[in-house]
Amino acid sequence: MKHLEEKTIASRTLFEGRVVRLQVDEVLLPNGNTSTREIIKHPGAVCVMAVTEEGKLILVRQYRKAMDKVTLEIPAGKLNPGEDPAACALRELEEETGLVAEGLDPVIAFYTAPGFTDERIHFFRARGLKRGTFRPDEDEFVERVELTLEECREKIKSGEICDAKTVMAVWLREMEEAGLR
Amino acid sequence: MKHLEEKTIASRTLFEGRVVRLQVDEVLLPNGNTSTREIIKHPGAVCVMAVTEEGKLILVRQYRKAMDKVTLEIPAGKLNPGEDPAACALRELEEETGLVAEGLDPVIAFYTAPGFTDERIHFFRARGLKRGTFRPDEDEFVERVELTLEECREKIKSGEICDAKTVMAVWLREMEEAGLR
Numbered sequence: 001m002k003h004l005e006e007k008t009i010a011s012r013t014l015f016e017g018r019v020v021r022l023q024v025d026e027v028l029l030p031n032g033n034t035s036t037r038e039i040i041k042h043p044g045a046v047c048v049m050a051v052t053e054e055g056k057l058i059l060v061r062q063y064r065k066a067m068d069k070v071t072l073e074i075p076a077g078k079l080n081p082g083e084d085p086a087a088c089a090l091r092e093l094e095e096e097t098g099l100v101a102e103g104l105d106p107v108i109a110f111y112t113a114p115g116f117t118d119e120r121i122h123f124f125r126a127r128g129l130k131r132g133t134f135r136p137d138e139d140e141f142v143e144r145v146e147l148t149l150e151e152c153r154e155k156i157k158s159g160e161i162c163d164a165k166t167v168m169a170v171w172l173r174e175m176e177e178a179g180l181r
Numbered sequence: 182m183k184h185l186e187e188k189t190i191a192s193r194t195l196f197e198g199r200v201v202r203l204q205v206d207e208v209l210l211p212n213g214n215t216s217t218r219e220i221i222k223h224p225g226a227v228c229v230m231a232v233t234e235e236g237k238l239i240l241v242r243q244y245r246k247a248m249d250k251v252t253l254e255i256p257a258g259k260l261n262p263g264e265d266p267a268a269c270a271l272r273e274l275e276e277e278t279g280l281v282a283e284g285l286d287p288v289i290a291f292y293t294a295p296g297f298t299d300e301r302i303h304f305f306r307a308r309g310l311k312r313g314t315f316r317p318d319e320d321e322f323v324e325r326v327e328l329t330l331e332e333c334r335e336k337i338k339s340g341e342i343c344d345a346k347t348v349m350a351v352w353l354r355e356m357e358e359a360g361l362r
Contacts, residue, residue: 001251004244004322015195015203017219020297022196022203027246030322037246038198040221045296063185064295065208065218070182071295078296108337111344112294114245114252115226115259116201119294121345141185141211156289163292164302164345171352178361 003030006037019043019078020117042119046089047076049107049169050099050126056146057173058129059166060096063141072145072160074169076121085109085122094132097144102128107172112164121165125172149173184211187218200224200259201298223300227270228257230288230350231280231307237327238354239310240347241277244322253326253341255350257302266290266303275313278325283309288353293345302346306353330354 006027015022021041029035050058059072077092079085086104094100104124112119136142147155152170155161161170175181187208196203202222210216231239240253258273260266267285275281285305293300317323328336333351336342342351356362 001242001244004242004251004324006244006246017205018217019219020203020221022201024198025246029320031320033320035320036199038200039247040201040297042294042297061182061185063182063187065187065206066220066297066299067292067295070185073295076296108348109343110348111248113223113298113300114248114254114344115257116221116223116247117294117298118247139210139212139214139216143185162290163295164349167289167291168345168349168352171349171356174361175352175356175359178356178359180355180359180361 005030009034038116040117040119042117043081044079044085044120044122045076046079046085046092046122046124047074047165047169048089048093048101048104048124048126049074049172050093050097050101050129051173052129052146055177056148057152057169058097058099059145059147059161061143061145069162070160071162072147072155073163073166076165086124089122089124093126095135095137096140096142098132098134100130100132101126102130123165123168149177186211190215219297221298221300223298224262225260225301225303226257227260227266227273227303227305228255228346228350229270229274229282229285229305229307230255230353231274231278231282231310232354233310233327236358237329238333238350239278239280240326240328240342242324242326250343251341252343253328253336254344254347257346267305270303270305274307276316276318277321277323279313279315281311281313282307283311304346304349330358
């Protein structure tokens with residue numbers, strides 16, 4: 001695949017934040033031209049699809065500043081440096097929902113927006129939910145919501161479920177209920 | 182949902198690029214504390230799930246600088262200012278694969294990474310593929326690939342299919358083949 005690759009000529013970090021790092025690279029293209037690439041470096045994240053015994057999907061209602069919108073998303077969070085994704089997922093699930101999973105099955109890991117960021121989300125399916133301790137971070141404001149598959153479909157239509165990982169969780173539930181997974 | 186919202190106290194644009202704009206906002210949290218939000222503003226994008234008469238999914242092989250990786254993704258591209266998403270999707274499909282769709286059905290629109298960006302992808306399903314003109318942008322290097330569902334599953338395992346929108350397309354194919362959609 002070498003004929004498709006771009007070579008880095010120069011790389012500048014223009015911003016180093018708490019969450020993202022902005023890097024602008026000058027690259028040599030396969031045809032000899034040069035171009036620039038705007039890249040958002042991200043530590044990576046996890047998300048958890050957790051389903052109650054009654055078949056309801058666990059969601060978190062929260063405000064998202066980037067979109068200026070209150071959303072319903074499956075529990076998720078950023079990886080700490082060097083943190084094991086499964087340990088992170090268990091932690092985030094309990095912090096945001098007060099639920100503890102007996103175990104986690106890895107479903108898939110995916111890049112969220114390969115055109116401009118290296119953010120990769122590790123997607124887990126929780127097994128055996130038990131009551132734990134709801135303890136969001138001091139400056140985190142979240143509410144737990146439990147929805148049937150039909151209610152999830154309605155929330156996709158109404159736009160409250162509106163992000164990739166959560167749509168994926170709903171589709172996965174759909175496949176599970178149909179016996180496809 | 183007002184009790185979850187954050188109020189903007191100040192907003193600074195730190196970088197204005199060709200693709201992204203970096204904005205750092207100071208916000209007032211529901212508990213009266215202040216915090217900062219690092220936000221990547223993005224014009225939005227489209228992607229197209231196109232399936233041949235033989236049931237093969239149309240993919241594009243390309244190099245992604247953000248991940249330093251050659252990937253297989255469904256055809257996609259950024260929206261031009263004011264551009265109609267369906268028109269953009271038809272254009273990107275033809276440019277990147279040389280295929281023209283008779284029509285497009287909207288499947289869903291989703292935010293890719295709500296924690297830090299407002300990027301939203303409009304996901305379409307193509308109808309009636311015909312041969313058009315393969316004409317990638319001068320500095321765009323892409324190859325068309327057609328894969329069966331089974332081959333797509335293998336490419337997910339091998340990591341060549343590795344981004345959210347393309348995994349979603351494979352899952353949707355799986356649901357279509359099972360008669361769920």
